[in-house]
Amino acid sequence: MLENNPNQQQQQDHIILFLHERHFTSKIVPQYANEIISKWDSNVAPYNKLTVYRTPSGMNDDWFWMHAALYNGGSSSTSSSLSSPSSSGGVMAITNDEMRDHHFQMSCNQSFIRWKERHQIYFDFGLWNKELNRRDVILKYPMAYSRRIQWIESEGGEKGGGGKAFVIPLPKKGDEGRFVDGIHVADEGVPEEETYVVICSNP
Numbered sequence: 001m002l003e004n005n006p007n008q009q010q011q012q013d014h015i016i017l018f019l020h021e022r023h024f025t026s027k028i029v030p031q032y033a034n035e036i037i038s039k040w041d042s043n044v045a046p047y048n049k050l051t052v053y054r055t056p057s058g059m060n061d062d063w064f065w066m067h068a069a070l071y072n073g074g075s076s077s078t079s080s081s082l083s084s085p086s087s088s089g090g091v092m093a094i095t096n097d098e099m100r101d102h103h104f105q106m107s108c109n110q111s112f113i114r115w116k117e118r119h120q121i122y123f124d125f126g127l128w129n130k131e132l133n134r135r136d137v138i139l140k141y142p143m144a145y146s147r148r149i150q151w152i153e154s155e156g157g158e159k160g161g162g163g164k165a166f167v168i169p170l171p172k173k174g175d176e177g178r179f180v181d182g183i184h185v186a187d188e189g190v191p192e193e194e195t196y197v198v199i200c201s202n203p
Contacts, residue, residue, distance in 0.1 A: 014049050018065040021054040062102060069093045070115065094121045094139070118142050147194070166199040 017040070022028065024037065040052045055061035069091045099116065119142065126136035147169040173192040 016051045016053060016068060018053050018055060018061055020061040021057055024054060062099065065093065066102065069119065092119055092121050094123055096122050117146055164201050166201065168197040170195045170197065
């Protein structure tokens with residue numbers, strides 16, 4: 001989100017907005033919106049933190065932002081666009097698109113799904129904000145950890161010693177979006193909160 005507060009401009013990450021060029025034609029853009037589009041292309045704050053990329057006709061615009069996000073978002077040392085407080089750095093993608101029709105065509109689609117879990121921000125619109133003269137934008141950031149079976153370093157509890165633990169997440173309400181097919185339905189009695197099975201391995 002672009003901020004109009006001058007005190008927040010230094011912390012503002014750079015945002016790249018990908019839109020198909022058809023969205024800029026006179027048939028689609030109402031006359032009042034021309035002023036907004038001209039601000040997007042200006043170098044006046046906060047729009048100096050925004051780059052609008054018009055994807056060419058005849059091409060799928062999703063591939064452009066996906067390529068840019070994956071190319072620039074793999075390093076935790078990157079401090080580029082759309083970083084969230086919950087992320088380890090790199091690029092964050094704001095979209096509600098699950099991209100199933102795209103990652104099915106990838107040669108390593110499971111790697112993309114793991115990337116998506118940590119870098120995708122979902123959005124929604126809330127109530128009308130009188131001060132901003134628009135509806136509030138609600139952003140849902142990814143979790144700071146991945147709900148997948150994994151090894152973690154353990155502290156060893158009261159006995160000490162440390163070691164590693166094998167963590168297995170159990171199903172919960174709302175897990176439907178975690179699966180590629182998108183048709184998983186949570187069973188009756190599945191809890192809403194997160195539960196895990198932890199198997200400790202002491203050295």
